[in-house]
Amino acid sequence: MSLTVDIRQTLGAFHLDARFEAPQGVTVLFGRSGSGKTSIINAVAGLTRPDAGRITLGARALYDSDARIALPPHRRRIGYIFQDARLFPHLSVRQNLGYGGWFAGGTDSADFARVVEMLGIGALLERRPGKLSGGERQRVAIGRALLSKPALILADEPLAALDEARKAEILPYFERLRDHGGVPVLYVSHAPAEVARLATSVVALDGGRVSAQGPAAQILGDPSITPLGARAAGAMLEARIAAQHADGITELGAGRLRLLVPRISGAVGTGVRVHIQAQDVMIATRRPEEISALNVLPAQVSTLRLGNGPGALVQLDVDGQLLLARITRRSAKALGLHEGAQVFAVLKAVSVAPQSITGPI
């Protein structure tokens, strides 16, 4: 089942004109604040009504201005995970979890047990939301949305209100949802690390319009998009553990590319995704020798984008995988970089932090 959105809406001086498709997996709506992410997700949920267009989920029209269809939220079968959890304060955690299922013809006890187990909220069931921590609340909110038997899950910056530790606690649940949920997820975010970790596909928004959409690796590795600015740019690689070395180094393989990183636990063959920030990648025109960096990869400059300021963003093709490097214009000029130039990408193993690696995919 996939979601297609093609809507137009005017909200004051803001014009939304968005058309995209969200296939199975996690589709991240990505863009600065005010780019229209929440407007889109609210239109999909039925909380607001666009001026014109169509929203379909599988074969079902949720909204169609020509056919005069606008299903109310409660008939759309969506599970909406809000930024601010929005648990019902007068109900226990158990009652909150069962709320949606009650309208969907009852909660299957096996489903209930599976979701409670997956989210680790078994000990909280009899508590009231007022007595939960922020992270616990958000996990219950995820469970509540899942147990409403949704055909689509919407998540509006579900981690934005949490600190880093809580984010790290919740992100894995979204990964499990992506890998085992069987339901498309539309996920709003403007945090590059979240996008790189979760996205199967990315819809980049800019000023109410879709500026790019496609598979995550392709969009994140494209220097012309960087919807959050070059500072936050980075590429995403989908790799597998190729070998575990005795000195604590893990060797990853993506196509013919080999990448050495600090130890990641997992058997050989386990899939992982790696987020490599553009600012961690250096470029050399000759192979550097006697250098501490473990990864020196022959590459070809596929795109060179000079900014208005002192910076430049370089897309490198390393054996068919795309990396981004953020350097200065001065360096680009000194090295004589141009599209098609043969160079070496240099990456310190330790700059790939364990939290930028997630698995399995």
Next chain:
Amino acid sequence: MLGPEEWQAVLLSLKVALWATLGALPLGIFTAFALARWSFPGKQLVNGLVLLPLILPPVVTGYLLLLTFGTRGPIGAALKEIGIVFAFRWTGAALAAGIMAFPLMVRAIRLSIEAVDPKLEEAAGTLGASRLWVFATVTLPLSLPGILAGAVLAFAKAMGEFGATITFVSNIPGETRTLPSAIYAFLQVPGGEGAALRLVAVSVIIAMAALLLSELLSRRVAARVAGR
């Protein structure tokens, strides 16, 4: 302690105030919800109408009730056909008390409904609850402290209603002689001060008990609703 006549007035007052409160409550909740959550043409007019009994002299309200609900009034005559009579009956006293208490009730309930976060109602909608279910499972339980407070306030007001009641249904012992009417009647006859004072004491006790009860109830419900 209390003579039979005085007991009669106390019990009648309790009955009248209870029915006035119970009768006004569903309409009060609906009106409060409409004023709190909907925008519709003529909303200010409805708001004004609801508040009117608070501002009009009670005797005017009573007289208007007599004109409309009296046996020769347009509504009163129609209701008489199906066997419902308000004029000079205790039911008329309940009607008058209910109408006089309505503005206070609606105000309290409206405030508590407005205090319910609409985001929670949105969330309930996305989880499959229709508007009516959202109201029944989210809005209503969360505004319950205010609804209870409104009901207690209305009950107290109904217990004390005098002007509209005496104008509409007169002061008939055993039928429409409520506490305030009885106190008034006792004060009109020589040697009635003793009975009047005893009823005054009863009034004070009932009012205090109602206040304490509402405090206790709303504190309990508020704690429950806040999820603590």
